[in-house]
Amino acid sequence: MITHLANGMCVDGVGDTKVRSLYLVNGLIAESIEPTAKIDANYDVRGKVLMAGGIDLHTHIGGGKVNIARLLLPELVLPKIESFDSHGIRQLSAPVPTTWETGLRYLEMGYTTCMEPAVLPANARQAHREMADIPWLDTGGYLLLGNDRMLLRWIAEGVSQEQINQYVAWMLKAHQCCGVKVVNAGGIDAFKFNQRHLDVDESHPVFPVTPRDILRALAQAVDELRLAHPLHVHCSNLGVPGNIASTLKTLQAVEGRRIHLTHAQFHCYGTGGPHGFSSEAYQLAEYVNWNSHVTIDIGQVLFGQTVTISGDTMHQFANRNLARPRKVIFQDLECQAGCGVVPFRYKQDQYVHGLQWTIGLELCLRILDPTRVFLTTDHPNGGPFTAYPHLLRLLTSYDFRMSIFERLHPDVQSSSSLPSLKREYTLEEIAQMTRRGPAKILGLQDRGTLESGKVADVVVYDPSEKLDTMFSSPTMVFRHGELVYRDGQALKGSCKTTIVANPSVETSMNARLNREWPEQYGYNTDMVRIVDEELLSGGHRLKAATPLSSS
Ligand SMILES: [Zn+2]
Numbered sequence: 001m002i003t004h005l006a007n008g009m010c011v012d013g014v015g016d017t018k019v020r021s022l023y024l025v026n027g028l029i030a031e032s033i034e035p036t037a038k039i040d041a042n043y044d045v046r047g048k049v050l051m052a053g054g055i056d057l058h059t060h061i062g063g064g065k066v067n068i069a070r071l072l073l074p075e076l077v078l079p080k081i082e083s084f085d086s087h088g089i090r091q092l093s094a095p096v097p098t099t100w101e102t103g104l105r106y107l108e109m110g111y112t113t114c115m116e117p118a119v120l121p122a123n124a125r126q127a128h129r130e131m132a133d134i135p136w137l138d139t140g141g142y143l144l145l146g147n148d149r150m151l152l153r154w155i156a157e158g159v160s161q162e163q164i165n166q167y168v169a170w171m172l173k174a175h176q177c178c179g180v181k182v183v184n185a186g187g188i189d190a191f192k193f194n195q196r197h198l199d200v201d202e203s204h205p206v207f208p209v210t211p212r213d214i215l216r217a218l219a220q221a222v223d224e225l226r227l228a229h230p231l232h233v234h235c236s237n238l239g240v241p242g243n244i245a246s247t248l249k250t251l252q253a254v255e256g257r258r259i260h261l262t263h264a265q266f267h268c269y270g271t272g273g274p275h276g277f278s279s280e281a282y283q284l285a286e287y288v289n290w291n292s293h294v295t296i297d298i299g300q301v302l303f304g305q306t307v308t309i310s311g312d313t314m315h316q317f318a319n320r321n322l323a324r325p326r327k328v329i330f331q332d333l334e335c336q337a338g339c340g341v342v343p344f345r346y347k348q349d350q351y352v353h354g355l356q357w358t359i360g361l362e363l364c365l366r367i368l369d370p371t372r373v374f375l376t377t378d379h380p381n382g383g384p385f386t387a388y389p390h391l392l393r394l395l396t397s398y399d400f401r402m403s404i405f406e407r408l409h410p411d412v413q414s415s416s417s418l419p420s421l422k423r424e425y426t427l428e429e430i431a432q433m434t435r436r437g438p439a440k441i442l443g444l445q446d447r448g449t450l451e452s453g454k455v456a457d458v459v460v461y462d463p464s465e466k467l468d469t470m471f472s473s474p475t476m477v478f479r480h481g482e483l484v485y486r487d488g489q490a491l492k493g494s495c496k497t498t499i500v501a502n503p504s505v506e507t508s509m510n511a512r513l514n515r516e517w518p519e520q521y522g523y524n525t526d527m528v529r530i531v532d533e534e535l536l537s538g539g540h541r542l543k544a545a546t547p548l549s550s551s
Helices: 064-072 099-107 121-132 149-157 161-175 187-191 211-224 244-253 281-290 313-318 351-366 385-396 398-405 410-415 427-442 467-471 507-521
Strands: 002-010 018-025 028-030 041-044 049-052 054-056 080-083 090-093 111-119 138-145 179-183 231-234 259-261 294-297 304-310 329-333 337-346 458-461 476-479 482-486 497-500 541-544
Touching: 002 458, 049 427, 054 427, 064 121, 064 304, 064 329, 064 337, 099 111, 099 385, 111 121, 111 179, 121 138, 121 161, 121 497, 138 161, 149 161, 149 211, 149 507, 161 211, 161 507, 179 211, 187 313, 187 337, 211 231, 211 244, 244 259, 244 281, 281 294, 281 351, 304 313, 313 329, 313 337, 337 351, 351 385, 351 398, 351 410, 385 398, 385 427, 385 467
Parallel strands: 002 041, 002 049, 054 111, 111 138, 138 179, 138 497, 179 231, 231 259, 259 294, 497 541
Antiparallel strands: 002 018, 018 028, 049 458, 080 090, 304 337, 329 337, 458 476, 476 482
16 A cells, blocks of 8 residues: 655754655555556645654553543543633533543644643553553553552562563563563552652652652663653652652652653642742753653643543542532552542632643743753643643744733743743744654654554645644644545545563573562462453554664
8 A cells, every 4th residue: 555645844853854755655654656666545645744753652542541541531531622721722521531531632733642741550451451441542651669569668678680671671571561660669659658758759658768769769760771762750759839849859860860740730839939839840840951862741730620530549638628519539549550530720810730730831831952841731731732732832933922922910921931031942843742752751662643654644734823732733644654544534544553671581480470579469479461452452552662772
């Protein structure tokens, strides 16, 4: 099958925007074809913008807590029109959509690859099943470690780093994940002993181990296993005024190893200003600018109704009285993690919410390298992913973001430095932030740009000054070379791929876990392992992320 896209403006995130033609040949992009080759479909895309398929590296689209949120808040499952501002910018809002809606809404924005960032080991099979049920997206998951009793105990007992590495490799392989995630290292487990706070150098109430110990051991394991994706970290003290101190300590705890700080907006707060809550975005952005081993995603807050779903039970419980509507769920999940579901409404005229909105934008605007700062709302925690087109317009238009800034709480307006940040993202920078950059830190060398040989995930947009319109209504989307969306209509898509890390596992770790796992968890390791065949049903494929080269 050969498709020809003629004379489109290719925006690639490699600084080489120009008009050129692409061929989609058997699922891959090619610059040219043999003169005698038969072209099956020809599209004149003159005047259109072509980009690679979008990649969301942090969006809660599968796994148990999404289903818990759907059960708690059935009113937030179906999409409804929500107005973001008085300019008439209207977006479809569905904080916990069905799997079908999830795939459809991502497709409508031109996204083709999404990562679920919190796969609980005990629930990994269900998470994979749910992701497999989302049409039009390639998916993968990060495995939650850092609060499982086995690991905490081993670190406390001083097992060798080699054993920790092999444990991480075994867990990733058994649960078919492509990265390692830490949520409030040690804190979720400490909460089970009624502790309400665990700082980076504070000891767990039972095991003599600190968050710093856990972060250092896991970051080292990720590096020594040559995993493409850095340790993916949700810091201690989420949402707490003054948490910039523990966030910087967390970044330092990995001792120069690669680290990805997720939903950074929730982790860079000071205690200044009239309400004891202030922005420390400048400090965090400077740290990122000066330290190339750090990447972040934003976790932008957007005004309106959403639901927060997090493994960080400690801090979700602390926020229970903020729930709107007033219903919450907290769970202890095996001896591996926890879960808190708290519905929430961000209000434009509320000081804290308004400042959070400015902090996310400040981070995007102050971090200089768009391949190290990624567009997320931590869906659905800061807002639903369907708000991305609106968020892109905020980044590309100073006047547009100021038109909203002027309606925030007066104390936000008097204390924020946002008006001084005149930067406007270019389309090239958006391609870096939403395509090329995420592909790079996920080890997805097969996608993220429109270069020859890449997977033919190609989006055709109508250019518009109003980027929210442009990015919410592509004219065509191709996945693996197949036309799956055209002029507002989703078409049947065939292939789906699950992205995994696939590290090599030593048999000695099998033997150790066969002995210790039943004692720790009450069931044996055979119940845990997800074999490849389970993920390959229905024509699905597995793809291993490219490991880091050892050079
Ligand atoms: Zn998250």
